[in-house]
Amino acid sequence: MAIHIESEAERCLNCKIPLCRQFCPISTPIPRIIQLFREKKVMQAGKELFENNPMSVICATVCNHEAQCAGHCVLGKKSTPVQFYDIEKFISDSYLDRMRPEPVAKNGRYVAVVGSGPAGLTVAVLLAQRGCEVTVFERKHLIGGMLRYGIPDFRLPKTVLDRYQKLLNRLGIRVRTATTIGGALKLEDLLRDGYDAVFVGTGAWRPKTLGVRGECGANVQFGVSYLENAGNVDLGRTVAIIGMGNVAMDVARTAFRHGAERVMLFSRGKHANASSQEMSYAALDGAEFIYGKQIVAIRPEGPVFRDAILDETGAVVGYSEQEILIHADSVVIAISQRPKDKLLLSTDHLEGTAKGLLVVDENHMTTVKGVFSAGDVVTGPLTVVHAVRSAKETAEAMLRYMNVKDIVNPSGNPETAD
Ligand SMILES: Cc1cc2nc3c(=O)[nH]c(=O)nc-3n(C[C@H](O)[C@H](O)[C@H](O)COP(=O)(O)OP(=O)(O)OC[C@H]3O[C@@H](n4cnc5c(N)ncnc54)[C@H](O)[C@@H]3O)c2cc1C
């Protein structure tokens, strides 16, 4: 491993205009980090990575590198791109437990963070480092959001989230788990109880439905629900997955690891939404991809399809009359998610879009004063690094809103927020 990442660092050309950085959604200072790594300054590199992206170790593991940093490395045009993410993972993993937060004077501002996914954790960490008293409210028993309950363990070992929990403790961030905001406690209660600002990072957890007969059958699961509970669900030997996005790939690979022998994934059109990397891994595990199938019903024996009729551009222009039953022990629906509507229904003046996404202004404030939001609940399902980027911007906007002056940033340099 050390040899691999050292040789990767040596291969970097230190481009004047580093496209890898330009195409990293959070602008990781890749050339600088590689330079520090070459000089064996691993802790300094870890500090700078963490300051730019508190979820660096997780992004290095689960980002779509082909579409982002590695996919734009100039060396990739003729041969293999520098695998910076392996270097980043090593550095950030090494730094995470050794990070010793510098003492920060409290600024007298209290912040509630609702949701402990990457968006909520980023806001919590950044605001605690600026002197705010932060309390995280999480409806589950453990922190991490989709990092813990969606992405399978074989792609992202959950021990990293336990290490984040320890980091929160070191930063003085309090976590109140098993507490749903919008249930017994409402957003208004948080404002009543003296929190100066609230961040909502509740993600997109409601599976989209197909709206076909048979969806309520005992042989049917939703993708994210299955992933959360895979150890307790027996899908049988033959599994039909409706959808070909990244969640569908995780379902397929998880199903194989829990005893499935045949896993088929169905797409309506000619294309899959999953990244080529995730599809390749699913294919290596043995998944079969079947295109041009429109599901019309689910029977106890399996899903029923009509063939999609495609024009020369690949667009679906109609469906065959004939219906085809594909025999399967179970059917998993993985055609995306949207936010749950608990908060919208329980909060006066909180506005959402037709898709249930929270409406925010240019400062990431919702339609309720003092309540900010970012991550999947605002954008719909995206990725970890996109959730972190928007959460970072939101943390800055919250500091401005709370009129936090003379902020001490994590590197110890005084600065003024407004
Ligand atoms: C199966 C799967 C695989 C994925 N794979 C990847 C990948 O490989 N790479 C990648 O970059 N992205 C991946 N993603 C996407 C990524 O996980 C999400 O984009 C990201 O987690 C969104 O972060 P978030 O903080 O907005 O929301 P979430 O991670 O969804 O966190 C929201 C948190 O809020 C809590 N919550 C919700 N409602 C309430 C409430 N009312 N009160 C209190 N707490 C509440 C939830 O329990 C959860 O902990 C994947 C997603 C899934 C589902």
Ligand code: SF4
């Ligand atoms: S955050 Fe993601 S895209 Fe950016 S450098 Fe790291 S692995 Fe690459």
